[in-house]
Amino acid sequence: MGDFDFAEFLSSVSDAVWAPMAYVVLGLGIAYSVATKGIQFRRIPDMLRQLKETQDGEGGLSSFQALVLALASRVGVGSIAGVATAVSAGGPGALVWMAVTGLVGCTVGYAEATLSQAFKRQVLDEDRKKANEDIGGMPYYIKYGLKLPKVGAIVAVLGVIGYGFVFPGLQVNTIAASAEKAFSLPSWAPAILVTVLIGLVIIGGTTRVVKVTQGLVPVLAIGYLLLALAVIAINVDKVPEAVVLIFQSAVGIHPVLGGIAGAAVAWGVRRAVFASSNGLGEATFAAAAARTSHPGKQGLVQTFSIYIDVLLICMATGLMMVVSGKYNVSDGSGGFLVNNIPGVPVGANWVQEAIDTMLPGWGAGFVAVAVLLFGFTCLLAYFYVANSNLLYLLDGRTGNGWKNVLKIGTLAIVFVGSIVNAKLMWAAGDIGLGLIAWVNLICLVFLFPLVRKIYLDYERQRKLGLDPTFDPKALGIEGADFWEHQNEKTAAAAAAK
Numbered sequence: 001m002g003d004f005d006f007a008e009f010l011s012s013v014s015d016a017v018w019a020p021m022a023y024v025v026l027g028l029g030i031a032y033s034v035a036t037k038g039i040q041f042r043r044i045p046d047m048l049r050q051l052k053e054t055q056d057g058e059g060g061l062s063s064f065q066a067l068v069l070a071l072a073s074r075v076g077v078g079s080i081a082g083v084a085t086a087v088s089a090g091g092p093g094a095l096v097w098m099a100v101t102g103l104v105g106c107t108v109g110y111a112e113a114t115l116s117q118a119f120k121r122q123v124l125d126e127d128r129k130k131a132n133e134d135i136g137g138m139p140y141y142i143k144y145g146l147k148l149p150k151v152g153a154i155v156a157v158l159g160v161i162g163y164g165f166v167f168p169g170l171q172v173n174t175i176a177a178s179a180e181k182a183f184s185l186p187s188w189a190p191a192i193l194v195t196v197l198i199g200l201v202i203i204g205g206t207t208r209v210v211k212v213t214q215g216l217v218p219v220l221a222i223g224y225l226l227l228a229l230a231v232i233a234i235n236v237d238k239v240p241e242a243v244v245l246i247f248q249s250a251v252g253i254h255p256v257l258g259g260i261a262g263a264a265v266a267w268g269v270r271r272a273v274f275a276s277s278n279g280l281g282e283a284t285f286a287a288a289a290a291r292t293s294h295p296g297k298q299g300l301v302q303t304f305s306i307y308i309d310v311l312l313i314c315m316a317t318g319l320m321m322v323v324s325g326k327y328n329v330s331d332g333s334g335g336f337l338v339n340n341i342p343g344v345p346v347g348a349n350w351v352q353e354a355i356d357t358m359l360p361g362w363g364a365g366f367v368a369v370a371v372l373l374f375g376f377t378c379l380l381a382y383f384y385v386a387n388s389n390l391l392y393l394l395d396g397r398t399g400n401g402w403k404n405v406l407k408i409g410t411l412a413i414v415f416v417g418s419i420v421n422a423k424l425m426w427a428a429g430d431i432g433l434g435l436i437a438w439v440n441l442i443c444l445v446f447l448f449p450l451v452r453k454i455y456l457d458y459e460r461q462r463k464l465g466l467d468p469t470f471d472p473k474a475l476g477i478e479g480a481d482f483w484e485h486q487n488e489k490t491a492a493a494a495a496a497k
Helices: 003-018 021-035 044-051 063-074 081-090 094-118 138-144 149-183 188-202 205-234 236-251 258-276 284-289 295-324 348-356 363-394 400-416 422-446 448-463 481-496
Strands: 121-124 132-135 328-330 336-339
Touching (some): 003 422, 021 094, 044 063, 063 205, 063 363, 081 295, 094 284, 094 422, 094 448, 188 400, 205 236, 284 295, 348 363, 363 400
Antiparallel strands (some): 121 132
C-alpha cells in the first residue's frame, strides 16, 4: 500500500474518531452550563478581575501568564485555516454554530481548568534552576481525582509522544505551505528558521517558554484582530448583507445554502471544538501552573480564553472572508454551491484573498507571517505540554536525559514536519489528539460531581463577599495535596505571628 492510500486510510480513521466528539463536547458543555447556572455569563466580571490578580509563591505563574500560555495553543492555524474549512463545508452559517459552541461548550474548559488546579502538584524541575514548579493537567486529575494512575500514565505517554514528537509537525507543515505560496520558498527554508528559533527558546526551559509566549501572544492576537477589523471596515457597506446571509444559512432559510443547514451545524460545532481545543485537555497544563487562591478562579480565566479564541479571533476571520466575498461553499459532491474564488484551495489562502481586497498583493505575505508567528507560539505551548506530561511520568525523579530526548525530538519533528506528506501528517496527528481527547472527555463525565462541588464552594464564598479560598479537607476532597500543604503553611505563618 502506497503512502497516498495509507494517508487516505488514516484520514477515514481520523473522521471516525472526531465526527461524534464535537457533539459530546457540546452536550457536556450544556450539562456543565446547567450545573453552574451559566457561570460563563454570570461571572464575566470575575474573569476580568482575576486577570489582574497575582499570587506570591515560587514556581507558579500569574493568571494572565497562564491565560497567554493557553491561548498560545488555542490561537493558531485552527483559528485561520480551520474557520475557512467550516465555511467551505457548512456555508457562512457555520460561523453561528461556532459561536454557539464556544458560548456553551466553554464550561468544559472551565471544568478542565478547575480540576487541573485542584489536583496539581509542585515538583522539582531542573529547567527552572532548582525551583519548584506548579504542574498539573489531565494525567494529574485522572490519577488523583479519579484514582486511576495507570490511565493517567497512558495519557501522559500519549501526551509526550503527541505534543513532543507528532503535533509540532502539523504546525510547521502549514507554516511551510504558507511561506511557499507567499515567498516561493522551498519547504526546508522555513523549517530551518523555525527549528533554530524553537531551539533557542526550549533550551532555556519552561521559564523562557513562558516569557516568550507572554510577550508574543497578546501582540499577535491584537494585531491580527486589528487587521481583520480593517478588512471588514473597508467592506463595511457589505456587513448588513453578510450578517443576514450568515444567519439565514445557519437556520436553513437561505435560498441557495438552506439545504446544507445540517452541515453548517456539524462543521460549526466541530471546528469550534478543534480551534479552541475545548475538551481536548490541551490547555489544562497551563491552567494548573497559575498560582491562585481557588481552582474556580482559574476555571473562569480559561473560560475567558475560549471567548477570545472563538468569539473574537475565529469570528473576525470568518466575517472578514464573508464580507469580502472571498470564500467558496462545497455542495458535498465535488461541486460548489458558491464559487467566488475559483481554483483557490480552502484554508489560509482565503484569508490571504480577503486581505488583498484592502492591500492588493500583500495578503499572502501577511498571512504567511501570521501563520509563522502563531505557529511558533503554538509550538512553544506544545513543548510546555509535553514537558508537563514528562514530569508526571518522572514523578519527582531527576530526568535530564529524558528531557534532552524530548528537546531533540521536538526539534527533529519541527524540521521534518515541513517536508513529509501533509495529509499523512495531519491524519496521524488528528488520531493521536482524538484518542487523548476521548479519554479526557470520559473522565470529565465521571468528575462532574467534583467540579460541581468546587463550583458551589466558590459561589458560596462569593455570595458572602469573600475572596474565595480553597480548603479541600473541608469539602471532603482527597488527593489535593498541593492545597493542603499551602493551607498548612498559611496556618503556620499565622500562628507564628
